[in-house]
Amino acid sequence: MKKDNERCAESPALLQSLEQALAQVPDQRAARGLRYELLPLLMLVMLAKLADADTPLAIADWAAERVDWLREHLQLNWRRMPHHSTFRRLLQRSLSLPELRQQAQAFLAARQSPDQRLCNLDGKTLRGTIPAAQTKGTHLLALQQAGTNLVLAQAPVGEKKNEISAAPSLLKTVELSGKIVSGDAMHTQRKLSRQIVQAGGDYLWFVKRNQPTLCQQLVTALASPASRCADAVTVTEYDKGHGRLEKRQLTVSAQVTNTLDWPYAAQGFVLHRTRTVCRSGQVTEQTVYGITSLEPLATAPATLLDLTRQHWNIENGLHYRRDVTFKEDRCRMKSAHAAECLAIFNNLAIGLLRWLGWDNLARARRHYGAQLMEALQVIQGTCP
Numbered sequence: 001m002k003k004d005n006e007r008c009a010e011s012p013a014l015l016q017s018l019e020q021a022l023a024q025v026p027d028q029r030a031a032r033g034l035r036y037e038l039l040p041l042l043m044l045v046m047l048a049k050l051a052d053a054d055t056p057l058a059i060a061d062w063a064a065e066r067v068d069w070l071r072e073h074l075q076l077n078w079r080r081m082p083h084h085s086t087f088r089r090l091l092q093r094s095l096s097l098p099e100l101r102q103q104a105q106a107f108l109a110a111r112q113s114p115d116q117r118l119c120n121l122d123g124k125t126l127r128g129t130i131p132a133a134q135t136k137g138t139h140l141l142a143l144q145q146a147g148t149n150l151v152l153a154q155a156p157v158g159e160k161k162n163e164i165s166a167a168p169s170l171l172k173t174v175e176l177s178g179k180i181v182s183g184d185a186m187h188t189q190r191k192l193s194r195q196i197v198q199a200g201g202d203y204l205w206f207v208k209r210n211q212p213t214l215c216q217q218l219v220t221a222l223a224s225p226a227s228r229c230a231d232a233v234t235v236t237e238y239d240k241g242h243g244r245l246e247k248r249q250l251t252v253s254a255q256v257t258n259t260l261d262w263p264y265a266a267q268g269f270v271l272h273r274t275r276t277v278c279r280s281g282q283v284t285e286q287t288v289y290g291i292t293s294l295e296p297l298a299t300a301p302a303t304l305l306d307l308t309r310q311h312w313n314i315e316n317g318l319h320y321r322r323d324v325t326f327k328e329d330r331c332r333m334k335s336a337h338a339a340e341c342l343a344i345f346n347n348l349a350i351g352l353l354r355w356l357g358w359d360n361l362a363r364a365r366r367h368y369g370a371q372l373m374e375a376l377q378v379i380q381g382t383c384p
Contacts, residue, residue: 017381
């Protein structure tokens with residue numbers, strides 16, 4: 001892990017701190033009866049998030065146990081720390097979601113690595129918002145930088161929409177020049193492909209039966225690449241870990257795109273995965289097809305194989321961390337507004353911790369829970 005002070009030393013002097021970003025979020029509360037200023041409340045939420053408190057009740061309990069410290073270091077004159085109902089009201093109706101999204105997006109985008117081109121597009125349902133006996137809850141579509149887990153954009157998918165209709169609007173809010181956008185079969189759409197390439201980026205899509213003609217063309221052409229595609233190249237890599245041995249074999253061809261009626265398609269590929277459980281010897285196999293606008297001369301087959309693997313980073317690096325480390329799915333929220341606010345705060349905490357060099361975020365939260373001054377300085381943008 002990179003030390004926080006090393007990261008601070010590398011940071012541009014004018015890089016906006018998280019406290020400065022939160023200060024830009026407008027207060028939607030009525031002035032009458034106002035007891036707690038907005039910025040200190042938001043600072044409490046982020047401090048608690050870094051210190052392993054996730055729900056409104058947990059955040060309120062965390063603050064109540066640290067009254068003297070918080071009064072001194074946040075310069076508060078509050079008679080007591082806010083009740084958990086105050087934090088619930090804060091999340092439910094005190095914050096402007098468009099403004100909070102905008103500030104979070106700007107804060108995280110400023111910290112993205114220029115060396116990381118791949119961005120993963122995927123959605124996640126906030127399970128804590130699903131009412132009893134129902135199956136649908138608040139669904140958020142996010143674009144994250146694969147190597148850093150920074151969420152570059154996130155927006156809710158409306159009840160009468162799906163990820164396909166929400167993706168074009170989301171991508172318009174991001175600078176796509178030089179980036180590679182990857183997505184699962186749902187996002188393999190002509191309109192989205194054109195939008196990305198015309199914005200200066202590239203796409204990497206997986207193809208399934210929702211695009212039957214395209215899928216069948218790839219299956220037919222790549223089923224026997226030696227006889228059908230003269231330029232076909234195959235690369236293989238092995239990976240062993242967690243008691244499993246995985247073999248990934250990718251065959252790619254530029255020639256196959258001559259028969260595909262797809263915007264800006266430059267290469268087609270087939271990826272075959274074989275996973276063996278070392279102890280039991282159980283073997284599972286999976287074959288998937290895909291297309292990309294990446295030119296073959298600029299993207300070696302081994303690089304393309306690595307990009308297909310990094311696509312799943314949004315599940316492991318973002319969604320899993322929000323679900324397990326930040327307990328997002330276990331946080332029951334009747335208000336979609338409140339649930340999305342918490343998801344944004346989770347994105348900010350994950351992005352900030354990853355930017356500071358932490359890989360194990362559970363360990364990072366234990367550290368900042370014990371070192372509150374460091375946590376505060378991280379939020380304020382000063383070196384510990």
